[in-house]
Amino acid sequence: MSFEPRILGFLCNWCSYAGADLAGVSRIQYPPNIRVIRVMCSGRVDPEFIFKALKLGIDGVIITGCHPGDCHYIEGNYEAVKKFELVQKLLSKLNMEKRIRLEWVSASEGNRFAEVITDFTNQIKELGPSPLSGKDLDMELMEKLEALEMAAESYRLRALVGRERKITEQENVYGEKYPKEKFDNLFDAAINNEYIRNRILLSLEKNPKSVKDLATQLNIDSKEILNHILVLKGRNQVAMEDIIENQPIYLNVMER
Numbered sequence: 061m062s063f064e065p066r067i068l069g070f071l072c073n074w075c076s077y078a079g080a081d082l083a084g085v086s087r088i089q090y091p092p093n094i095r096v097i098r099v100m101c102s103g104r105v106d107p108e109f110i111f112k113a114l115k116l117g118i119d120g121v122i123i124t125g126c127h128p129g130d131c132h133y134i135e136g137n138y139e140a141v142k143k144f145e146l147v148q149k150l151l152s153k154l155n156m157e158k159r160i161r162l163e164w165v166s167a168s169e170g171n172r173f174a175e176v177i178t179d180f181t182n183q184i185k186e187l188g189p190s191p192l193s194g195k196d197l198d199m200e201l202m203e204k205l206e207a208l209e210m211a212a213e214s215y216r217l218r219a220l221v222g223r224e225r226k227i228t229e230q231e232n233v234y235g236e237k238y239p240k241e242k243f244d245n246l247f248d249a250a251i252n253n254e255y256i257r258n259r260i261l262l263s264l265e266k267n268p269k270s271v272k273d274l275a276t277q278l279n280i281d282s283k284e285i286l287n288h289i290l291v292l293k294g295r296n297q298v299a300m301e302d303i304i305e306n307q308p309i310y311l312n313v314m315e316r
């Protein structure tokens with residue numbers, strides 16, 4: 061039996077939703093796999109929405125908005141690009157980045173809407189069902205996805221996403237611009253760090269552990285784990301619970 065993917069589409073009210081409507085009234089054929097959520101602007105699609113859908117086992121998520129320069133809220137689609145790039149980079153850690161897509165479709169592009177949906181549906185068919193869509197859930201993968209979602213919600217990554225343009229395009233008080241390449245490196249490092257920190261937090265949520273235990277469980281060097289623990293302690297997210305055989309045992313003290 062051929063695989064019929066479940067695809068979730070977030071369509072901007074002002075352009076793409078009207079484009080989808082035009083495709084419908086013009087009787088342009090496209091695969092029926094998409095379920096649509098109408099949003100006022102593509103910039104409204106928070107990373108959380110995408111992670112929630114993927115955690116529910118949705119095979120693919122597509123966001124469509126007005127073409128650059130046409131956003132009803134001036135810069136909403138610019139925000140959408142930045143948020144999308146963040147989610148894409150995070151999902152690449154689990155090789156799931158091809159399960160999401162961002163496209164521009166105007167109200168007059170019924171044909172284009174049908175083409176985009178057809179192409180994305182075929183791409184997801186090629187990828188096969190989401191690893192989180194079956195009955196036997198891969199709990200380790202689910203926990204990693206949860207850590208990515210928490211990373212996307214972290215203050216640090218949100219701040220970098222929100223300020224990228226200001227940091228890289230505007231001059232500071234000394235008349236200097238921060239080079240884009242340098243910003244990208246900083247952003248990638250922040251993504252990696254926040255992901256690992258949230259994996260540590262999720263692991264410590266289940267039961268307290270030493271740095272050595274965490275290093276073994278997460279397959280990450282102990283020195284690196286210790287550096288993250290120090291940052292998390294500084295943020296009051298973990299605390300030392302005990303010392304067993306000369307090894308500090310840490311626990312997660314965050315309220316969720």
Ligand code: FES
Pocket residue numbers: 072073074075100101102103125126130131132133136137
């Ligand atoms: S209103 Fe359509 S992308 Fe912003």
